[in-house]
Amino acid sequence: AQRVTQPEKLLSVFKGAPVELKCNYSYSGSPELFWYVQYSRQRLQLLLRHISRESIKGFTADLNKGETSFHLKKPFAQEEDSAMYYCALRGMDSNYQLIWGAGTKLIIKP
């Protein structure tokens, strides 16, 4: 079954500390992985995607096919990183539609 799991509903870290938001997936083929973010009172928006291999706002995510994970990392958290983060995948087996995790609320404490 195709599934995206974000094991942490809530993650709270201090400003300046490293952040890792976990994402595990179950998928038979080779999916594309995405991280979306929703800041307070803003729309859901794309943060980064595996295919671009980019770093956005200091965040990176590495696709680990062996562990079927796509964890989101940032070495030094900032208060403006507080938001809701969603991991999602897309591929042929899902008819190219996004399959979403339940989301992790990240709180950065001053």
Place this chain on the structure above:
Amino acid sequence: DGGITQSPKYLFRKEGQNVTLSCEQNLNHDAMYWYRQDPGQGLRLIYYSQIVNDFQKGDIAEGYSVSREKKESFPLTVTSAQKNPTAFYLCASSLRDSVTDTQYFGPGTRLTVL
């Protein structure tokens, strides 16, 4: 942020009534999507449309209907057959319906059944 708009922001419905949620985009995108978001869950796809005059059911289409008569508009009707319609509804669009195309989201409509 005006690229994709949803109205109304809040909507209240009595049981047994149909209601229509509006979604408009001026991004010249071919593909449009409707998602439902419930607390503690990820987004779930209701319907999507890859091109004008065509649409497909998503994972939870029962009790919903859509139309795509114009490229810029993709209204969602929540019918009385939807047993648990209270939720947050998000509309999205993308240039095409492909693996790599980014989806852009509207601000959402919160529907409450009284």
